[in-house]
Amino acid sequence: MCSYITETAAIVGSAKGPDGWVNVTSANVYFDHPYHAPLDHALSIDFMSPDSSQRVAVELSAESARALVARILSALETGEAEHA
Amino acid sequence: MSYRGMIAEMVSFKAHNGDTGEAYYARPSGAGPFPGVVLIHHMPGWDDWCMEATRKLAHFGFATIAPHLYFRHGPGTPDDLAAKARTAGGVADDQVVGDVAGCMAFLREQAEANGKVGVIGFCSGGRHTFLAACRLEGVDAAVDCWGGNVVVDDPSQLTPQRPVAPIDLTGKLQAPLLGLFGNDDKNPSPAHVDKLEETLKSLGKSYEFHRYDGAGHGFFAADRPGYRPEQAKDGWQKVISFFHKHLD
Numbered sequence: 001m002c003s004y005i006t007e008t009a010a011i012v013g014s015a016k017g018p019d020g021w022v023n024v025t026s027a028n029v030y031f032d033h034p035y036h037a038p039l040d041h042a043l044s045i046d047f048m049s050p051d052s053s054q055r056v057a058v059e060l061s062a063e064s065a066r067a068l069v070a071r072i073l074s075a076l077e078t079g080e081a082e083h084a
Numbered sequence: 085m086s087y088r089g090m091i092a093e094m095v096s097f098k099a100h101n102g103d104t105g106e107a108y109y110a111r112p113s114g115a116g117p118f119p120g121v122v123l124i125h126h127m128p129g130w131d132d133w134c135m136e137a138t139r140k141l142a143h144f145g146f147a148t149i150a151p152h153l154y155f156r157h158g159p160g161t162p163d164d165l166a167a168k169a170r171t172a173g174g175v176a177d178d179q180v181v182g183d184v185a186g187c188m189a190f191l192r193e194q195a196e197a198n199g200k201v202g203v204i205g206f207c208s209g210g211r212h213t214f215l216a217a218c219r220l221e222g223v224d225a226a227v228d229c230w231g232g233n234v235v236v237d238d239p240s241q242l243t244p245q246r247p248v249a250p251i252d253l254t255g256k257l258q259a260p261l262l263g264l265f266g267n268d269d270k271n272p273s274p275a276h277v278d279k280l281e282e283t284l285k286s287l288g289k290s291y292e293f294h295r296y297d298g299a300g301h302g303f304f305a306a307d308r309p310g311y312r313p314e315q316a317k318d319g320w321q322k323v324i325s326f327f328h329k330h331l332d
Contacts, residue, residue, distance in 0.1 A: 035163040040310040
């Protein structure tokens with residue numbers, strides 16, 4: 001079923017879209033039918049510009065999204081230790 | 085009977101609140117008369133599959149219009165507008181019903197129309213179809229393909245945009261209803277479908293439900309793992325036969 005459940009995170013950073021780099025200040029996260037990925041459901045993240053006029057989007061399988069979360073946490077842990 | 089020649093194009097229609105909506109319209113070539121169908125897309129938006137389904141119905145003789153429910157968030161690509169609509173909490177039921185009414189009027193205004201109009205929708209569009217069939221005059225046939233949240237288990241899920249559980253409007257349903265469901269679906273689950281069927285039956289409504297083993301949600305979508313060719317083929321045949329029965 002199409003879900004209206006969306007998680008939103010405030011973020012600080014930049015993302016590169018078709019028109020180049022933009023500042024992004026929020027990320028909308030949801031698990032629903034994707035638009036493009038050949039999956040029944042996908043973990044989608046929309047990185048949004050401050051005025052929501054620009055979006056950098058990804059659609060990931062549940063399994064790969066979970067793996068990505070682990071790799072992000074791992075990279076943060078080792079990277080922060082390296083740069084401490 | 086199938087029509088190998090067709091005309092498919094972008095059109096404008098008078099939408100809810102007098103807004104000018106955009107839609108994809110496909111019809112068999114020729115003078116007609118042809119019955120009309122409004123096709124309602126699922127929440128991820130006005131995508132390529134929605135256009136293919138519109139052309140498929142035209143191939144089988146139905147002048148079919150697929151409104152872009154998120155046009156008010158434009159300009160932008162359909163996927164970007166779907167993201168904006170999602171951020172806004174989805175579209176309001178009143179607005180969708182108004183847009184469907186506008187599309188029905190568009191169909192009946194066309195020179196090739198036979199005056200009959202059906203509505204079909206998939207996933208959230210199935211829910212919208214049920215709503216439209218309960219709330220609008222002049223729907224001659226309705227097809228709900230695995231519409232979720234027609235039955236609302238938790239009243240806290242009701243919102244200002246979606247204030248009523250569609251099942252509670254069943255008494256107002258006037259059109260014959262075809263429902264297609266996968267028995268492995270979680271929303272609507274078989275229990276949801278049971279509850280809807282019991283309600284339709286108790287109110288003496290005209291309905292025809294088909295429930296498919298080995299299929300889950302959205303089993304018509306050939307570009308997704310949930311595609312089930314045998315069930316989809318049978319389901320499409322049910323849709324075409326139902327519309328011909330009630331709209332020709």
